[in-house]
Amino acid sequence: MTDRFKGRLALVGLGLHDEKDVTVRGLEEISSADVVLSERYTSTLCEGAISRLSETTGKEIRTVTREDVEDASVILDTAMGKRVALLVVGDPLTATTHIDLRLRAARNSIETVIVHASSVLTAVPGLLGLQHYKFGRATTLPFPQEGYLPTSPCEMILENLKRGLHSMALLDIDSENGRYMTANEGMNVLLEMARKLGVAGDISGETLACVVARAGAPDCTVSAGRLDDMRLRDFGPPLHTLVIPGLLHFMEEEALQTFAGVRELPDDEGSDPPI
C-alpha cells in the first residue's frame, strides 16, 4: 500500500463452485495477505471448498459473519496497517453490501483492490445458450415471509416478457439457516405472485422456464420446459438459478433443445437475429 492509505483490503472473488474457481491473481492476493477472511452469507461454494483453499494456500481463513460485513468495523479495523483479503463467492462487487464495504473502506483511508471472478450473472445465460443482450432487468425471488409476498419480481419478469426479453431470477439465500431456495420453490413463488397479481394468463404453468443447477460445477445441469413440468423435477443440490426466456432466436431454440433437453417450444414468430 502507498502512504496515502492506512491499510489494504482486497476483495477476492472466488467464482462459482469450488476452490479451483479462484484466479491466479486471487491466489497471489491470498498468499500475500496478512489476514484472510471469508464471508459466506451472500452465496456459498460447495462443501469443503474453503478448507481446501486454506490447505492449498497454507493460510488460515477466518469466517466473518453477516453482521461483520454489514457493520464493517471489524474488517476495517483488521485492515489498519495490514493487508487483508476478504474472500467473496462469485464476482466480489455484485452485492450492495460489498459496495457499501468498499465505500466505508474509502472513508477510512483503506485502499481497496478488486480481484474479479466468474459470476452466475454472466455464466447462466451462456450455459443456456441465451444471448446476454436479450436479457432485461434481473430480479431475485425471495423466500415468502409469513403473510407477506412481494410481487415486484413477477412484475419485472412480466415487463421483460412483454418486450420479448429474457429474465434472470436469482433465488433467495438464507445461509445462516442453511437454506438455499431451490428452483422448484422459486417457480412456485413466481406462480403464486402471478396469481396474486391477477396475471396468471401471462405467467402460468404453460410458461417456458429454464433452470441452471450448480453453474460452474462439473455436475452442472441445464433444463428447460413448461413451468408445470419443471416445478416437479429434481434438479439436485443447490445453487439453482431460474430464467424465464422471452422471444427465442433460432440459435437459442437450438441451444435449449441441445443442452437443456427441451422438446416442445412455444409457437411464436421468433425474434430478430443477433446483431
Place this chain on the structure above:
Amino acid sequence: MTDRFKGRLALVGLGLHDEKDVTVRGLEEISSADVVLSERYTSTLCEGAISRLSETTGKEIRTVTREDVEDASVILDTAMGKRVALLVVGDPLTATTHIDLRLRAARNSIETVIVHASSVLTAVPGLLGLQHYKFGRATTLPFPQEGYLPTSPCEMILENLKRGLHSMALLDIDSENGRYMTANEGMNVLLEMARKLGVAGDISGETLACVVARAGAPDCTVSAGRLDDMRLRDFGPPLHTLVIPGLLHFMEEEALQTFAGVRELPDDEGSDPPI
C-alpha cells in the same frame, strides 16, 4: 472423454486483463490438453499475456482466426480423438459465435466443457458501484460504416433511461485491424445516433456517462461526468466500456463520487432503495 463422445473441447475463459485472470480450473484444462488454441477476435488480453500463459503452462498456444472459429471445422477436426482447450477472453459463452461452436461440437459428438471466468458484463457495474438489478438491456456501439449508422443501440439506451434503468454499452472491436473503440469514439457515436433519431433532448452533452477503462487491470480507471466533458478526456489504452446510468440510488451516487470522481450529479428525486 467418455465413449459417447469422439473428442473433447474445453472452452476456457481467460477473464479480463492478463494471464493471471485464468482460474486454477482453467490452468488444469490447459495443462492436460493435447492442443491449446487461442482466439483473439471477440476480445483481447493485454500485450504479451498469451505468451506468458504459454511459458507458465509449458504449452504451445496456437492462434486461430475468426474464420476458424466461425467455420468451426478446423477446431472440431482437431478435437477428434483429442483434448482441445480453446482459450477465450472473458467468460467463454458471452458471444454468439462460441454458442454456435458449442452447438456444432454437439452435432459432431464432441463433448464440450466450460471453464467460466470474469467478464466485463459483471465486473463493470460493480467497479462503478452500480447495482446489477438496475441494469436494463445491454447493447454494443458499432464502428460507423461508410454512410451507415444504425440507431438501435441509442434506442435501447433511451428505453432503459425512460424506465430509470442503467445501460451498459460495449464498444466495438475490430481486432483484425487492431482497432478497439475508445469510450470517446463510443460517446461521439452515441450522440450522433441521438441526433439522427431526433432525440438529442434525451441524450445530449448534458447526459451523465460513466467509463471503465481496463476493467480488471491494476491500472483500471473509472470515471463519470457529463458526456460533453467526458468525450474530451483521455482514458488511456483500451479496453473501455461505457455506461449510461438511469436513476441513481444514494449509495450509487456516493460510489460515483468516491470512485469515479464525479462532482455534480443530475438533480433528480433518486430511485427506490435496493430490494
